[in-house]
Amino acid sequence: MPRIVIIFLLSMLLTSCALVRVHKMNIEQGNIINPTMTKQLHKGMSTSQVKALMGNPVLINTFSPNQIDYIYTMQRGYEQRQEQRLILTFRNDGLIDIYPLNKGWQADR
DSSP, rough: OOOHHHHHHEEEEEEEEHHSOOOOOOOEOOOOHHHHHTTTOOOOOOOOHHHHHOOOOBBSSOOOOOEEEEEEEOOOOOOOOHHHHHHHHETTEEEEEEOOOSOOOOOOO
């Protein structure tokens, strides 16, 4: 009889760990990109003006020196990760293209 009680208590203890979720922290990475910042971007801005407005990019593209990539990711707890990307293309130190790469979010060109 005591053996059955011990087995029952152990099984309840082990299954209760699967039923209760442990708190998972929010994880933010990259450059924060918000619409007020992107609305201030316009063609013809220099790289130094863009970096003063948006900050230094976390990701530096070594294969394309005329391009700056801003990436921001946010994962809240157990939810799916959300990502915002902004790709800025330059020619002769002047901004020529703005590519927002996420749904429902646009930059003014």
